[in-house]
Every structure is written in structure tokens, then in C-alpha cells.
Amino acid sequence: MSNRCSDEGKIIYQLNEIFKQMSPKFERCTGISQSRLDLLHKLFEVDETSQSALQKEVNIDSAAVTRHLKQLEGKGMVARRKNPNDNRFTFVSLTEEGRERIVSYRLEKEQFITKVLKDFSEEEQTSLSNMLTRIQKNVKDIQY
Amino acid sequence: MSNRCSDEGKIIYQLNEIFKQMSPKFERCTGISQSRLDLLHKLFEVDETSQSALQKEVNIDSAAVTRHLKQLEGKGMVARRKNPNDNRFTFVSLTEEGRERIVSYRLEKEQFITKVLKDFSEEEQTSLSNMLTRIQKNVKDIQY
DNA sequence: AGTCAACTATTGACCCGTCAATTGATTTAA
DNA sequence: TTAAATCAATTGACGGGTCAATAGTTGACT
Numbered sequence: 043m044s045n046r047c048s049d050e051g052k053i054i055y056q057l058n059e060i061f062k063q064m065s066p067k068f069e070r071c072t073g074i075s076q077s078r079l080d081l082l083h084k085l086f087e088v089d090e091t092s093q094s095a096l097q098k099e100v101n102i103d104s105a106a107v108t109r110h111l112k113q114l115e116g117k118g119m120v121a122r123r124k125n126p127n128d129n130r131f132t133f134v135s136l137t138e139e140g141r142e143r144i145v146s147y148r149l150e151k152e153q154f155i156t157k158v159l160k161d162f163s164e165e166e167q168t169s170l171s172n173m174l175t176r177i178q179k180n181v182k183d184i185q186y
Numbered sequence: 187m188s189n190r191c192s193d194e195g196k197i198i199y200q201l202n203e204i205f206k207q208m209s210p211k212f213e214r215c216t217g218i219s220q221s222r223l224d225l226l227h228k229l230f231e232v233d234e235t236s237q238s239a240l241q242k243e244v245n246i247d248s249a250a251v252t253r254h255l256k257q258l259e260g261k262g263m264v265a266r267r268k269n270p271n272d273n274r275f276t277f278v279s280l281t282e283e284g285r286e287r288i289v290s291y292r293l294e295k296e297q298f299i300t301k302v303l304k305d306f307s308e309e310e311q312t313s314l315s316n317m318l319t320r321i322q323k324n325v326k327d328i329q330y
Numbered sequence: 331a332g333t334c335a336a337c338t339a340t341t342g343a344c345c346c347g348t349c350a351a352t353t354g355a356t357t358t359a360a
Numbered sequence: 361t362t363a364a365a366t367c368a369a370t371t372g373a374c375g376g377g378t379c380a381a382t383a384g385t386t387g388a389c390t
Contacts, residue, residue, distance in 0.1 A: 054299055061201060062245070067330065068198075075375085092338085093339070094338060101206070102378095103376095105339090129384080130337060130384075131385095152195075170197060170317050171197055178203060178204055178207065181302055184211050186215055206377090256370095272368090274355050274368045274369075275368065276368080
């Protein structure tokens with residue numbers, strides 16, 4: 043249950059470090075931030091969604107979603123329009139240009155991922171993934 | 187080397203999710219952010235250091251370090267003074283109050299960690315840690 | 331009808347990180 | 361000894377996230 047202090051925080055520490063080191067490299071390699079690519083990915087699969095549905099999928103604050111989508115709209119990658127049947131909702135979809143550009147993003151991302159998982163066998167990957175899933179569950183179970 | 191798409195991005199995704207979900211809970215449980223606790227930890231071990239040396243250890247930008255330390259100074263947890271032999275450097279140290287309070291922070295942190303690693307055996311923990319180390323190395327090797 | 335509650339989206343204030351430019355102190359070299 | 365280079369720390373501008381408050385729309389209930 044409890045083990046020696048030197049090791050105790052190490053995994054948490056490593057998780058943070060990996061995140062901090064990986065995020066900026068991801069952005070430089072792919073040319074887009076992970077959050078934005080996530081948004082585009084979801085849109086890629088869905089054709090058109092409400093903003094709130096999108097927000098629930100990517101799991102970032104709706105304020106951030108609004109700002110991202112506005113910028114992506116400014117760059118001509120997504121289109122937004124109000125739901126005519128319910129003006130509270132705004133529908134979001136990829137533009138043609140967005141749809142084209144996301145393909146190259148995906149490519150860059152795949153290359154990035156293979157670099158990150160270099161020398162990991164299939165078994166190791168699934169083993170790692172399973173452990174991460176368990177950690178995720180533990181984190182979720184922490185009340186407060 | 188390359189495997190099916192559904193699994194490809196999953197680990198990266200999980201790492202991000204864990205980080206995003208864990209950070210705010212950590213802060214609520216312990217009452218302090220991870221970065222700040224890191225800073226205090228280093229100071230706890232070292233008695234007095236220069237700010238730049240501290241910055242190198244915690245691995246966050248020196249601008250952020252300055253701002254953190256100023257706030258911690260405002261709360262009476264750390265003390266700062268210029269190095270009399272070289273006025274470029276500022277020395278940082280824990281105050282008595284800071285030294286007291288960090289003990290409880292450590293306690294909260296330990297409890298948090300055991301929750302995160304619930305149901306993980308020693309072997310699993312070292313196995314996980316080793317894999318994370320390898321990933322960290324892979325990330326570091328990504329040029330650009 | 332009219333009011334009230336619920337819901338989406340947006341905005342503002344804030345935290346935390348980065349990079350780039352600046353300030354002040356010291357060292358190096360001419 | 362003075363000028364240039366270097367270095368630590370700070371500051372400002374910005375990106376991206378959160379929460380809280382607000383605006384606008386819709387639905388339900390009296």
C-alpha cells in the first residue's frame with residue numbers, strides 16, 4: 043500500500059514532466075495545438091454539431107471552446123451558424139479548407155506519436171494504456 | 187512499428203487527460219499548486235539557493251519563478267535577499283512559517299499520491315515508471 | 331399573456347506558462 | 361579605465377485554461 047518516499051511522487055512527477063515537455067513539441071511539430079486539433083478531429087467525424095456537444099467531447103471549458111472556434115472561424119477552417127429551430131445553439135462544422143488541412147495535421151500527428159512511442163511493443167503499449175486507464179479512474183474517484 | 191489508428195493516439199490522449207484531470211484535484215486536495223509545492227520542496231532541502239539555480243531544478247520559466255516567489259514572499263512563506271557578493275543573484279529561503287506549513291502540504295500530497303496509485307503493486311509502479319522514463323526520453327529526442 | 335426557470339453562448343477577471351525585451355550588476359577585453 | 365559582452369532578474373505581451381456573471385432564447389406553468 044505505502045512505499046518509500048523517493049519513489050512515491052515519481053510517477054506523478056513524470057506524468058507532469060511528460061506533459062510539459064510533450065505539449066510544446068507537439069505544437070511545433072504539427073503546427074497546431076492539441077486542443078485545437080482535438081476540436082477539428084471531432085468536427086471531422088461529425089459533419090455538424092452544436093457547440094455545447096462539442097465542448098462535452100473535448101472536455102475543455104466552454105469559454106475556451108468559444109474562443110478557439112472564433113479563431114478557427116477567422117482562419118476559415120470552421121463555419122458557424124445558429125440553429126434555426128433553437129437560436130440558443132450554434133452549429134459548427136468544418137469548411138472545405140478545414141477538411142483539407144486536417145488531413146495533413148493528422149499525418150504530422152501520427153508521425154509525432156510514433157516518435158513518442160518509439161521502441162514500444164504492442165504489448166507494452168496496451169499494458170501502459172491499461173495502467174493509465176486505471177490511474178484515470180483513480181483520479182476520477184478522488185472526491186474534491 | 188506502426189499499429190492501428192484507434193490505438194495510436196490513445197496513450198498521448200490519456201496522458202493529457204490525466205494531467206488535465208489531476209492538476210486541479212491536486213490543487214484542491216493539497217491547497218497549493220504543484221509548481222509552487224515543487225518550489226517549496228526544493229527550498230526545503232536546500233536552505234538557501236539562488237533563484238536561477240532553483241529555476242533550473244523546477245524546470246519552469248524564470249519569469250514564472252519570479253512571480254511565484256513574489257507571491258510566496260507576500261504570504262510570508264519564503265524570504266528573498268540579494269547576494270551581497272554579487273548583486274545580480276537573489277537568494278531564496280523558506281521562512282519558519284513556510285517550513286512549518288510545508289510539512290502539512292507534504293502530508294496532503296502523500297495522501298493524494300496513494301489515492302492516485304490505488305491498487306498498483308510495487309512491480310506495476312516500477313514498470314509504469316520505467317515506461318514513462320522511456321517515453322520521456324523519446325520526447326526529448328524529438329528534434330524541433 | 332406573462333413570469334420564471336433552464337439552457338447556450340459569450341464575456342471579463344484571473345492563474346499559470348512561454349518568449350522577448352529591459353534593467354542592473356559583473357566580468358572581460360581593449 | 362572604459363567599452364562591450366554576459367548574466368540574473370524582472371516586466372510586458374500573449375496563449376490557453378478556469379470560474380463567475382451576463383445576455384439571449386426557449387419552455388413550462390399559473
